[in-house]
Amino acid sequence: MSTITHGYQLIPPRAPPVATEGVLPWLRRNLFSDWKNALGTLVIAALLAVFVPRLFDWAVVNAVARPDNAACRAIGHAGACWGVVAEKYRLILFGRYPYAEQWRPLLATTLMIVLLAASCYRPFWKQWLIALWVVVAAAFFVLMRGGVLGLTPVETARWGGFPLTMMLSTIGLGTAFPLSILVALGRRSRMPGIRTLCVLYVELIRGVPLISVLFMASFMFPLFMPAGMTIDVLLRVQVGITLFSAAYLAEVVRGGLQAVPRGQVEAAASLGLTYWQTTRKIVLPQALRIVVPAIMNTFIGTFKDTSLVTIVSLYDLTGALQLALGDSDWRKFFLEGQLFVAAIYFVCCFAMSRYSRWVERHLNTGARRN
Amino acid sequence: MEAPSKPFRWSWRSAKFRALVYQIAAVLLVVAAGWYLVHNTLANMRVRGIQSGYDFLRQPAGFAISESLFEFDSSETYFRAFLIGLSNTLRVAIVGIVLATLLGALIGIGRLSRNFLIRSLCGAYVETFRNVPLLLQLFMWYFILTELLPPIDEALQPIPHVFFSKNGLQYPIPVWALDHVWVAAGALVGCVGAWAWRRFARHRREASGSAPPVVLPALAIVLAGGFVGWLAGGAPSALDFPEKTEITVVGGGAVTPEFLTVLVGLTLYTASYIAEIVRGGIQAVAHGQHEAAAALGLARSQEVRLVLLPQALRVIIPPITSQYLNLTKNSSLAVAVGYPDIVSISTTTLNQTGRAIEAISIVMLCYLTMSLLTATIMNWYNRRAAIRER
Numbered sequence: 001m002s003t004i005t006h007g008y009q010l011i012p013p014r015a016p017p018v019a020t021e022g023v024l025p026w027l028r029r030n031l032f033s034d035w036k037n038a039l040g041t042l043v044i045a046a047l048l049a050v051f052v053p054r055l056f057d058w059a060v061v062n063a064v065a066r067p068d069n070a071a072c073r074a075i076g077h078a079g080a081c082w083g084v085v086a087e088k089y090r091l092i093l094f095g096r097y098p099y100a101e102q103w104r105p106l107l108a109t110t111l112m113i114v115l116l117a118a119s120c121y122r123p124f125w126k127q128w129l130i131a132l133w134v135v136v137a138a139a140f141f142v143l144m145r146g147g148v149l150g151l152t153p154v155e156t157a158r159w160g161g162f163p164l165t166m167m168l169s170t171i172g173l174g175t176a177f178p179l180s181i182l183v184a185l186g187r188r189s190r191m192p193g194i195r196t197l198c199v200l201y202v203e204l205i206r207g208v209p210l211i212s213v214l215f216m217a218s219f220m221f222p223l224f225m226p227a228g229m230t231i232d233v234l235l236r237v238q239v240g241i242t243l244f245s246a247a248y249l250a251e252v253v254r255g256g257l258q259a260v261p262r263g264q265v266e267a268a269a270s271l272g273l274t275y276w277q278t279t280r281k282i283v284l285p286q287a288l289r290i291v292v293p294a295i296m297n298t299f300i301g302t303f304k305d306t307s308l309v310t311i312v313s314l315y316d317l318t319g320a321l322q323l324a325l326g327d328s329d330w331r332k333f334f335l336e337g338q339l340f341v342a343a344i345y346f347v348c349c350f351a352m353s354r355y356s357r358w359v360e361r362h363l364n365t366g367a368r369r370n
Numbered sequence: 371m372e373a374p375s376k377p378f379r380w381s382w383r384s385a386k387f388r389a390l391v392y393q394i395a396a397v398l399l400v401v402a403a404g405w406y407l408v409h410n411t412l413a414n415m416r417v418r419g420i421q422s423g424y425d426f427l428r429q430p431a432g433f434a435i436s437e438s439l440f441e442f443d444s445s446e447t448y449f450r451a452f453l454i455g456l457s458n459t460l461r462v463a464i465v466g467i468v469l470a471t472l473l474g475a476l477i478g479i480g481r482l483s484r485n486f487l488i489r490s491l492c493g494a495y496v497e498t499f500r501n502v503p504l505l506l507q508l509f510m511w512y513f514i515l516t517e518l519l520p521p522i523d524e525a526l527q528p529i530p531h532v533f534f535s536k537n538g539l540q541y542p543i544p545v546w547a548l549d550h551v552w553v554a555a556g557a558l559v560g561c562v563g564a565w566a567w568r569r570f571a572r573h574r575r576e577a578s579g580s581a582p583p584v585v586l587p588a589l590a591i592v593l594a595g596g597f598v599g600w601l602a603g604g605a606p607s608a609l610d611f612p613e614k615t616e617i618t619v620v621g622g623g624a625v626t627p628e629f630l631t632v633l634v635g636l637t638l639y640t641a642s643y644i645a646e647i648v649r650g651g652i653q654a655v656a657h658g659q660h661e662a663a664a665a666l667g668l669a670r671s672q673e674v675r676l677v678l679l680p681q682a683l684r685v686i687i688p689p690i691t692s693q694y695l696n697l698t699k700n701s702s703l704a705v706a707v708g709y710p711d712i713v714s715i716s717t718t719t720l721n722q723t724g725r726a727i728e729a730i731s732i733v734m735l736c737y738l739t740m741s742l743l744t745a746t747i748m749n750w751y752n753r754r755a756a757i758r759e760r
Contacts, residue, residue: 037485044487219720220730223411321509
């Protein structure tokens, strides 16, 4: 700069402003911003410092991982007995399925999980995916049921554990979803007969707990059938779960249908599209996109609700746990078994909710509110 | 302007005619299916010798109920058994709704805290309790409350006169006397006084601009009314304390571990959903509202009461209504831990009398009624509390 400044004095440069990036500013902002925050941080940190090491000692350091009953009893309350999981995991995961044939439900469940994971991936959303689903569903039943291809037959009363949970949820939701779309469309129909039927169905099912529906399916359904005809308990329970989920999904889809602007339907009418063409090509894609988070929530809820079949004596994952720990030797260590099953459910449900957020973000769905 | 109505033509090309045909077909199909089911049911019941009808409600029950607010022994009627089941369900549902709302609101607000530790802990709570099935949680709490607690002769005493053991929780209760009616009467007079104070405060605020406080004085008037009533009733203050003897604890009020299991399990599970709803409601209020309130010079308490809550409540109340209904329906899982709610009583009745349809229909009727009542109350509150746009 020129030194001819006509008497102006250059003031020295200002000191840099208070730092906002970095560890210390983050700590100050998030943990110690004012005295109440600082006090809360100190109290919580003190509680964590007391309880977390004790929890770690119980769960990891003093824990017994071998399936050794004597060692577990010796360690008592000081350490977790993960040996109960090592001892009973096959009973918990597969229920009362015959021990030698347990590779079949393992294979069937693995196929289903792989196909579910593949279905989440956008490039796979083609026509052949549906055909693949039909094939895998058929393979699932063939593997579980047996009786063909040289596999020993296993009756449905012995199916249990994680494969049963997967089957009830996947098939229940797969059949409930199209049914729910029909019911939601029927509820918005201008024909009073159809509308009344759909309203009655949804409000009756939503007003009662799932247990009532399952009790109806297992106790009352045999009375509804003509004498001599018996329907498998598993099929009845599956139908009960399907009808229950369809009612809740119908309400969710109806919310989405209400959010599609009426101008879309009017524009479709002006283009000469029929009701079903409009619904299939214009209304439903927009409606379903809007309510993807609520649909995923209902899916997660149904997955957890399959645990209720324990009460009608079908041994899914929760029921198989009760069976496995009826053994009086291992009964004291029920908590570790329950934590194991809770962890399985947690992983599945958490994965589903993460996937739901991914779908929201990447498909431009949901109501974006920044 | 509506288009002029078209004449009705008996032809497949008319939309109205087709709609009529579809509806008649659908209703006929449903009625035919219903008739087929009823016909089969009646035939099956005749074959199996099952009687039908609700007259079994007047017969003696023949089973005992492990806990209830009212006296019950096995010679009482089935009808009374169902009433007791309903009272048990309502007991756990109402207490559960109150506790879950309080806990859920706290955790929902905690998820928006500036403090990272509080935010993370509340987030961990919500994720943990939402992703594990309620039945499994009930089994876990039942195991903890019945196996891991000490037996009654070594009961824990967390605070004096309160005993906590495998047999449940025992606590001091007042000895109910007729004089307590005075307390209720006094509190009722206090409620009228509080309403009058509210009207006066609003009148003064609109007339002069100075706003007298409303909430605390109203609460004080109700409490003062209750206190005066208590004095007028002769100040009954007898308390029944539980006493610890050699082998057990006698006296005082008690709740069973089954009730505690269902209450704690339902509360913690539903509170995680309510926390997410409350968080969503608070986040739905635009940040500009907070800035505008600050620009107007409102204190934080005024801002919350006048700006934030009305807008947040209109987003919160409908989903919370569903959660209350879910809690009431989830209380039916009590049958798995042995708490005698209405589903459990109806299952016992069904097993004893074989009247499956009647028992299940009574249960469904009770739940439908409770759902309708809760929805009506919440809709009334929604109209009052939530702000409505033009």
